[in-house]
Amino acid sequence: MSTPYGSDRRPGPEGEQEEPIRFTDRRRIDPLTGEVRTPGDDGVGGTQQGAAAPPGTPPTPDEPEIELDDPRIADLEKQLEERTNDLQRVQAEYANYRRRVDRDREATLVSAKVSFVNDLLTVLDDLARAEQHGDLTGPFKAVGDKIANVVTGLGLESFGRDGEPFDPALHEAVQHEPAEAPGPTVTILTAVLRQGYKIADRVLRPAMVTVADRPDPTAEEQ
Numbered sequence: 517m518s519t520p521y522g523s524d525r526r527p528g529p530e531g532e533q534e535e536p537i538r539f540t541d542r543r544r545i546d547p548l549t550g551e552v553r554t555p556g557d558d559g560v561g562g563t564q565q566g567a568a569a570p571p572g573t574p575p576t577p578d579e580p581e582i583e584l585d586d587p588r589i590a591d592l593e594k595q596l597e598e599r600t601n602d603l604q605r606v607q608a609e610y611a612n613y614r615r616r617v618d619r620d621r622e623a624t625l626v627s628a629k630v631s632f633v634n635d636l637l638t639v640l641d642d643l644a645r646a647e648q649h650g651d652l653t654g655p656f657k658a659v660g661d662k663i664a665n666v667v668t669g670l671g672l673e674s675f676g677r678d679g680e681p682f683d684p685a686l687h688e689a690v691q692h693e694p695a696e697a698p699g700p701t702v703t704i705l706t707a708v709l710r711q712g713y714k715i716a717d718r719v720l721r722p723a724m725v726t727v728a729d730r731p732d733p734t735a736e737e738q
Contacts, residue, residue: 626716629670634720636667637713644711671715676708676723686712686722693728700732 544553643660646652652660675686682689682703690709695701705725712723 626671626718629672629715630718630720633667633670633672633713633715636663637721639663640667640713641710672720673714674711675714676705676710676712676725678705678708680705682725682727686714686719687725687727688722689725689727691726693726695729695731697731701729702732703727703729 545551546553640663643652643663646656646660682705687705692703693706704727706728707726708723709726710724713720
């Protein structure tokens with residue numbers, strides 16, 4: 517076989533042909549054609565860019581192709597599934613943590629409001645009595661309105677009105693008037709001796725009321 521630099525065989529000492537001497541040309545520029553060699557061109561029989569391979573042909577990858585039934589694919593799919601499950605579990609734990617933190621923060625805020633407003637309930641009672649007697653006037657009324665606005669802004673709500681249904685969770689009955697006629701009855705508030713207050717779903721104190729049994733209008737309609 518001939519190369520650009522002569523024969524690749526040398527005669528032996530007795531005229532026998534020795535094994536050919538092969539070499540690898542690592543030069544990127546072919547010395548004969550002046551063209552750039554492709555990465556697979558070793559200078560002996562490689563393909564030169566623009567000679568044998570058509571333009572736009574992607575180079576052949578060096579790594580071997582992986583078959584679809586290769587055990588490595590199944591192993592990778594298993595690892596991917598495990599990592600996905602781990603990520604979903606971490607996301608669920610973080611979501612639960614955020615909900616718990618938000619709930620604790622809200623409970624702490626309500627507790628702080630309750631602790632502050634509890635000290636003002638007696639002041640609110642005095643303002644209510646002064647208003648009932650007509651003494652809440654002038655500068656005293658302006659101060660009372662400001663206090664009422666502050667506690668209302670904190671979420672304080674009063675409850676207990678004449679004619680409302682009696683609720684033992686909200687009302688403290690100090691007097692009970694039974695019904696005069698037999699039949700189904702409902703218990704309603706007849707007088708509110710002291711207002712009840714609550715913030716959100718927490719009752720600061722129940723309303724002190726008097727109650728009476730009255731005929732159930734729903735039963736009469738039926």
